[in-house]
Amino acid sequence: MDQDTADLSRHSLMDHAVQSDPYDFHALLHAQCPVYRMPETGFYVVTRYDDLRKVLIDTGTFSNSLPSRRALKGDLGDLYESLVAERGWRHVDTLQSTDPPAHARYRKVLDAVFAGKRMTAMKPHVEEVTNGLIDDWIGDGQCDFNAQFAMKLPGIITAEQMGLPREDVETFKRWADNLLIVAATPQSEDEVRSSAETTLEMQHFIAAELEKRRSNPSDDMLSDLVHAHEDDPLSMEELQGVMGQLIGGGYETVQSALAHGMWQLVRHPELQQRLRGDAGGIRKFCEEVIRMESPVQSLMRRATCDVELGGVLIPENSLILARYGAANRDPEKFACPHQFDVDRPNVGAHLAYGSGIHFCVGATLARLEMNVAFTALLDRLTHVELAGDLPNPVHRQSLHWLPMKELVIRFSAS
Numbered sequence: 475m476d477q478d479t480a481d482l483s484r485h486s487l488m489d490h491a492v493q494s495d496p497y498d499f500h501a502l503l504h505a506q507c508p509v510y511r512m513p514e515t516g517f518y519v520v521t522r523y524d525d526l527r528k529v530l531i532d533t534g535t536f537s538n539s540l541p542s543r544r545a546l547k548g549d550l551g552d553l554y555e556s557l558v559a560e561r562g563w564r565h566v567d568t569l570q571s572t573d574p575p576a577h578a579r580y581r582k583v584l585d586a587v588f589a590g591k592r593m594t595a596m597k598p599h600v601e602e603v604t605n606g607l608i609d610d611w612i613g614d615g616q617c618d619f620n621a622q623f624a625m626k627l628p629g630i631i632t633a634e635q636m637g638l639p640r641e642d643v644e645t646f647k648r649w650a651d652n653l654l655i656v657a658a659t660p661q662s663e664d665e666v667r668s669s670a671e672t673t674l675e676m677q678h679f680i681a682a683e684l685e686k687r688r689s690n691p692s693d694d695m696l697s698d699l700v701h702a703h704e705d706d707p708l709s710m711e712e713l714q715g716v717m718g719q720l721i722g723g724g725y726e727t728v729q730s731a732l733a734h735g736m737w738q739l740v741r742h743p744e745l746q747q748r749l750r751g752d753a754g755g756i757r758k759f760c761e762e763v764i765r766m767e768s769p770v771q772s773l774m775r776r777a778t779c780d781v782e783l784g785g786v787l788i789p790e791n792s793l794i795l796a797r798y799g800a801a802n803r804d805p806e807k808f809a810c811p812h813q814f815d816v817d818r819p820n821v822g823a824h825l826a827y828g829s830g831i832h833f834c835v836g837a838t839l840a841r842l843e844m845n846v847a848f849t850a851l852l853d854r855l856t857h858v859e860l861a862g863d864l865p866n867p868v869h870r871q872s873l874h875w876l877p878m879k880e881l882v883i884r885f886s887a888s
């Protein structure tokens with residue numbers, strides 16, 4: 475396809491096939507129209523690295539305060555909100571959906587929860603969970619890496635953080651999947667009703683766990699949240715909002731990163747030998763994985779005024795699709811952007827965790843999980859390869875995330 479003349483209107487980010495493998499379309503946008511108004515939605519897609527950084531850093535012009543779900547999802551958004559509010563806690567904007575100065579109220583607490591020292595202390599536990607999961611299937615010579623490892627590791631770690639026992643990881647997965655569907659996938663009325671029920675089940679579990687810590691504090695995440703700002707504590711609505719973001723943000727993302735990391739090892743078998751036991755090399759590998767296959771492909775912003783970006787005038791109140799997955803393959807920033815290269819001089823200079831005040835609060839935990847996982851996997855498995863065809867499309871349908879459907883591999887135990 476000639477990138478300079480191909481007709482952009484023949485491709486749509488709303489198509490499942492394009493969402494699953496968006497990189498040809500991103501390359502067309504880089505070549506022809508780096509700030510592109512999607513005709514189907516009116517969203518302005520920002521694809522260049524430098525433009526995206528401007529959007530992420532200038533919170534006065536590019537706001538995280540978006541129209542309500544009603545405006546984005548119509549009457550069904552309204553129905554969902556009212557069903558949840560009847561027997562649970564209504565949505566209030568917190569953390570990711572706030573701008574300064576409100577954002578700092580939530581961020582301060584979470585920066586303490588995810589402080590580096592606390593994450594370092596978690597390492598032995600992450601190693602134990604990782605090795606336990608590998609023990610479950612290493613004797614079989616084959617597994618669905620996506621279902622039997624990539625989903626389980628972040629599921630168990632985040633479920634435990636919110637007070638669920640490890641055995642309930644499937645419950646946690648159901649809650650996390652539901653949050654992402656509500657956020658970004660079209661639904662029928664029946665699906666909306668069923669989603670609201672799942673949200674209510676999750677909210678009541680969280681409320682009970684938080685109340686336990688209110689009277690009986692311990693050294694965990696929920697205690698920190700419930701006892702934050704003693705002079706002006708977070709309300710139950712705010713606590714529910716923050717918890718929802720930690721569940722949604724901490725699970726599907728790491729799962730996608732782990733699955734794509736394994737996929738890269740299968741595509742580049744020479745790396746399996748080269749990286750074994752090389753902590754520095756594994757660190758670079760993990761960063762290159764999330765540059766190439768950014769688990770968060772996009773998120774939204776709203777223009778607070780008329781603004782010019784990349785030569786395009788974006789009118790006030792337009793919605794912007796901040797496209798991390800495209801910026802991370804911008805040829806002006808990364809040489810040969812579609813090549814997986816752990817030796818690139820600017821490895822790690824990606825925007826996969828964002829930039830500015832909303833920079834991923836869980837990045838240290840995500841990096842810990844990825845590094846521990848690939849250290850153990852490379853130690854214990856050799857000759858890893860695909861054990862069949864990948865599904866087509868490879869990913870489940872989603873505009874914003876990149877969730878793999880399955881990844882069946884075979885290997886030898888070392």
Ligand code: HEM
Binds near residue numbers: 764773827828835
């Ligand atoms: C590889 C894994 C991950 C990726 C690629 C990722 C990506 C991102 C990105 C791109 C943002 C910035 C959003 C923005 O610009 O508005 C973000 C924010 C956030 N992430 Fe992550 N994330 C990952 C793991 C995690 C984990 C493990 C957690 C929690 C346990 C988490 C929780 C959050 C939260 C709560 C925010 C909002 C922060 C704020 O608004 O101040 N993420 N993440």
